[in-house]
Amino acid sequence: SRQPMPLECWRKSANAMRRWAVSPSLPPPAAFAAATLGLGVGPPQARALASAATSPPLGHCSPPCPRPRRRRSLCSSSPSSAAMTALAVEEARRGRKQLGMDPPLYDYLLSNVREHPVLRDLREETASMRGSQMQVSPAQAQLLAMLVQILGADRCIEVGVYTGYSSLAVALALPESGRLVACERDERSLEVAKRYYQLAGVAHKVDVKHTLAVDSLRSLLECGEASRQENVRGIF
Numbered sequence: 267s268r269q270p271m272p273l274e275c276w277r278k279s280a281n282a283m284r285r286w287a288v289s290p291s292l293p294p295p296a297a298f299a300a301a302t303l304g305l306g307v308g309p310p311q312a313r314a315l316a317s318a319a320t321s322p323p324l325g326h327c328s329p330p331c332p333r334p335r336r337r338r339s340l341c342s343s344s345p346s347s348a349a350m351t352a353l354a355v356e357e358a359r360r361g362r363k364q365l366g367m368d369p370p371l372y373d374y375l376l377s378n379v380r381e382h383p384v385l386r387d388l389r390e391e392t393a394s395m396r397g398s399q400m401q402v403s404p405a406q407a408q409l410l411a412m413l414v415q416i417l418g419a420d421r422c423i424e425v426g427v428y429t430g431y432s433s434l435a436v437a438l439a440l441p442e443s444g445r446l447v448a449c450e451r452d453e454r455s456l457e458v459a460k461r462y463y464q465l466a467g468v469a470h471k472v473d474v475k476h477t478l479a480v481d482s483l484r485s486l487l488e489c490g491e492a493s494r495q496e497n498v499r500g501i502f
């Protein structure tokens with residue numbers, strides 16, 4: 267099992283990141299390269315994040331942070347966790363998922379995606395919430411909406427709504443007579459979703475089920491919804 271990194275190692279790692287942040291000719295330090303692996307972060311953005319994540323210098327960590335009792339380091343000056351947090355917030359704010367794109371390509375995609383203004387507001391509010399990385403990206407939501415339109419779906423079911431980004435995209439794409447059964451067990455995130463259904467004027471299309479999805483689906487079957495909803499075209 268992995269042990270927490272000693273404070274001295276964090277210091278060395280943070281110093282290496284600060285040096286790298288101001289020296290374009292240096293290769294990225296191993297810890298930061300590992301932290302950004304798979305996130306498609308290009309050198310300029312990564313350098314800015316490294317710089318932000320490691321300043322001010324670690325002097326405020328003296329006397330040293332207590333050794334964490336659990337395996338995960340709780341030291342607030344841990345450079346890789348700070349860098350990861352900064353990255354995660356930025357990723358969530360922009361709705362960029364691990365699509366393997368570099369920032370310019372993702373910016374191009376984002377500037378061409380059709381994102382309803384209420385969806386954009388929801389994405390921005392969700393970015394500061396716990397679990398925001400769970401939200402689908404604007405491009406993925408647009409794909410779902412496009413599938414609804416191509417299939418001519420008028421009945422959809424979503425298992426796991428979170429704050430409602432994908433369900434709102436689908437509800438906006440559904441015809442006026444369309445219905446989306448939205449199953450979510452977490453009340454707090456569902457409250458956000460319901461607020462945005464109202465804001466977008468689609469609340470009447472969304473049948474919110476606040477319980478475990480298996481119970482909602484079972485009750486749909488028991489109520490004979492399965493036979494009435496043979497035109498369910500989307501379960502996501």
Ligand SMILES: C[S@@+](CC[C@H](N)C(=O)[O-])C[C@H]1O[C@@H](n2cnc3c(N)ncnc32)[C@H](O)[C@@H]1O
Binds near residue numbers: 400401426432450477
């Ligand atoms: C990946 S997130 C969904 C993200 C959403 N599609 C979006 O675009 O924001 C998964 C959600 O499923 C919910 N969930 C997980 N298991 C569930 C279950 N058994 N029943 C209902 N909801 C569940 C979680 O609370 C979480 O909010």
